[in-house]
Amino acid sequence: MGHTWAVGRHPLHDVAIVGVANTEQARRLEGHTSFSIAVEAVRMALDDAGLGPGDVDGTVGAMAGALEYQLRCGPAWRGMGPANAAGVVAAGLAIAAGYATTVVIADGGAAVHTDRAKTAPWTRPENEFVMPLGMFTAAEFALIARSHMHRFGTPPEALAEVAATIRNNGSINPDAVMTGRGPYTAADVLASPMIADPFHRLDCAIDSEGGAALVMTTRERAADLPGEPVYVLGGSGDRFGPAYQHPPSWDLGGRTDLVNGWIGRRAAEQTFAMAGLSPADVDVAELYDPFSFEIIRQIEAFGFCGEGEGADFVLDGHIGPTAKLPVTTDGGVLSYSHPGASAQMLQRVIRAVQQLRGSCATNQVADAEVAFVSNGGAGALFCDVLALGREAAS
Amino acid sequence: MSPSGSGEKNASGVGTWLAPQRAGIPTPSPSLVSEPFWAGARAGELRYQWCEACGVAVMDPQPACPRCLGSELEWRVSSGRGTVSSFTVVWRAPLPAFQVPYAPAIVEMAEGFTLLTNVINCEVDQLKVGLPVEAVFVDIEQDVSLIYVQPDEANLAPGHDQLAT
Numbered sequence: 001m002g003h004t005w006a007v008g009r010h011p012l013h014d015v016a017i018v019g020v021a022n023t024e025q026a027r028r029l030e031g032h033t034s035f036s037i038a039v040e041a042v043r044m045a046l047d048d049a050g051l052g053p054g055d056v057d058g059t060v061g062a063m064a065g066a067l068e069y070q071l072r073c074g075p076a077w078r079g080m081g082p083a084n085a086a087g088v089v090a091a092g093l094a095i096a097a098g099y100a101t102t103v104v105i106a107d108g109g110a111a112v113h114t115d116r117a118k119t120a121p122w123t124r125p126e127n128e129f130v131m132p133l134g135m136f137t138a139a140e141f142a143l144i145a146r147s148h149m150h151r152f153g154t155p156p157e158a159l160a161e162v163a164a165t166i167r168n169n170g171s172i173n174p175d176a177v178m179t180g181r182g183p184y185t186a187a188d189v190l191a192s193p194m195i196a197d198p199f200h201r202l203d204c205a206i207d208s209e210g211g212a213a214l215v216m217t218t219r220e221r222a223a224d225l226p227g228e229p230v231y232v233l234g235g236s237g238d239r240f241g242p243a244y245q246h247p248p249s250w251d252l253g254g255r256t257d258l259v260n261g262w263i264g265r266r267a268a269e270q271t272f273a274m275a276g277l278s279p280a281d282v283d284v285a286e287l288y289d290p291f292s293f294e295i296i297r298q299i300e301a302f303g304f305c306g307e308g309e310g311a312d313f314v315l316d317g318h319i320g321p322t323a324k325l326p327v328t329t330d331g332g333v334l335s336y337s338h339p340g341a342s343a344q345m346l347q348r349v350i351r352a353v354q355q356l357r358g359s360c361a362t363n364q365v366a367d368a369e370v371a372f373v374s375n376g377g378a379g380a381l382f383c384d385v386l387a388l389g390r391e392a393a394s
Numbered sequence: 395m396s397p398s399g400s401g402e403k404n405a406s407g408v409g410t411w412l413a414p415q416r417a418g419i420p421t422p423s424p425s426l427v428s429e430p431f432w433a434g435a436r437a438g439e440l441r442y443q444w445c446e447a448c449g450v451a452v453m454d455p456q457p458a459c460p461r462c463l464g465s466e467l468e469w470r471v472s473s474g475r476g477t478v479s480s481f482t483v484v485w486r487a488p489l490p491a492f493q494v495p496y497a498p499a500i501v502e503m504a505e506g507f508t509l510l511t512n513v514i515n516c517e518v519d520q521l522k523v524g525l526p527v528e529a530v531f532v533d534i535e536q537d538v539s540l541i542y543v544q545p546d547e548a549n550l551a552p553g554h555d556q557l558a559t
């Protein structure tokens with residue numbers, strides 16, 4: 001089970017998220033580059049926080065270097081990972097350890113997917129052991145889904161129920177790229193064209209353009225800012241190797257007997273221990289949904305239900321916006337947006353912050369106190385998680 | 395089983411026979427470590443690495459044994475026999491060069507290593523977890539051969555279906 005933390009004593013408890021922003025999200029944003037849309041998100045997130053560029057002394061994300069120069073914020077601390085949930089943990093630890101006071105985490109995607117005869121570039125990484133075999137993200141995640149279906153008898157209808165639920169969250173969200181599309185039933189999902197069996201088109205993430213940014217600072221400084229801070233209760237991540245280079249097998253193992261099929265479980269156990277919480281305490285789960293099946297796997301891996309019980313959990317209606325565990329309430333990457341390689345992961349964190357602030361225009365979960373966030377998935381050999389709270393850890 | 399590939403057609407007129415790919419798909423750029431694997435493919439051998447000290451079969455090719463980190467890995471030739479542990483059928487390819495359908499699969503090989511490949515020379519409906527398969531070598535273009543698998547007829551014969559689950 002690993003190390004457990006005394007509640008209230010984890011360094012992440014010394015930091016807060018004080019600003020978040022998504023720019024407009026669309027299939028195509030004319031006149032923007034990935035960097036220009038990320039900068040727009042940064043401007044909006046700093047404004048949300050009541051801060052300016054002169055306050056920033058740390059950056060995270062693939063564009064961190066360009067952002068430092070754009071914000072004229074050096075000498076600055078730079079996180080060496082992508083702008084996602086893992087970046088929030090890295091920034092939080094850096095702030096808690098005194099490397100920086102106020103960190104901007106940002107990314108964006110625009111004018112990247114230009115050859116529409118091919119799937120989006122981030123879906124088809126080049127590697128000698130995958131590319132000649134026609135592998136791409138849908139196939140990688142399909143191989144994991146098939147293993148689960150074989151092991152537990154998970155029916156295609158359960159995958160379709162996930163896709164319909166999350167896409168319907170996007171359908172009513174005016175900010176979603178796919179707003180107004182739907183509503184969908186599970187039957188609609190199963191009737192959509194097959195992409196990589198068992199995934200139909202409606203089981204798969206969209207691709208789109210947009211920016212996302214988030215600002216973190218010390219809990220102490222957050223108290224002096226005009227906005228409503230959201231607190232980091234815990235966060236961690238699991239990895240088994242590089243994404244999309246080796247067979248994404250269920251049984252891929254490492255040092256312990258926890259296999260890739262349950263990736264994220266160790267991270268979730270650590271995170272709940274840091275937060276002094278259990279899965280039952282979670283009010284809303286902003287889970288990463290690159291493909292419908294991944295939600296079923298994650299709710300089992302994170303302990304929201306038992307192994308092999310995920311299909312019944314979703315078919316019994318427990319992940320809907322007013323259900324026991326509302327999942328991915330803005331439409332996620334299936335419907336809200338998928339702007340590139342990491343902004344869409346940061347958007348799971350942003351949505352969780354909006355839920356805890358009570359500021360969601362659609363699918364606001366009443367009195368949400370604790371939000372759980374995930375990024376990644378077994379098809380990519382990584383899974384990051386966060387627990388965020390409306391109240392700080394005591 | 396017809397390698398000429400006139401399987402049943404579905405509503406959109408696409409066949410259901412799983413054929414090998416042809417020239418035009420992205421081809422591997424071998425590294426110093428992986429070159430013996432690709433040379434094996436061209437020679438009609440499925441080569442894998444073996445750590446004598448640990449008795450561990452290694453795939454994908456690595457500079458060292460994942461158990462002892464020893465660099466004394468020996469290249470061996472696989473029997474080519476294995477069992478499908480997972481598969482998918484792709485109907486919308488990432489690049490236009492790929493002919494659909496094709497069937498990426500994870501195969502547990504008899505020697506104890508895992509191979510990512512495609513199942514070919516069968517109908518889509520024949521695919522299942524537990525399917526016994528054997529390696530088949532396909533020349534894609536000059537100096538580029540891929541290692542696929544196809545149903546292992548010998549192990550599909552009556553009396554051998556206990557391999558299937």
Ligand SMILES: [Zn+2]
Nearest residue numbers: 445448459462
């Ligand atoms: Zn060894």
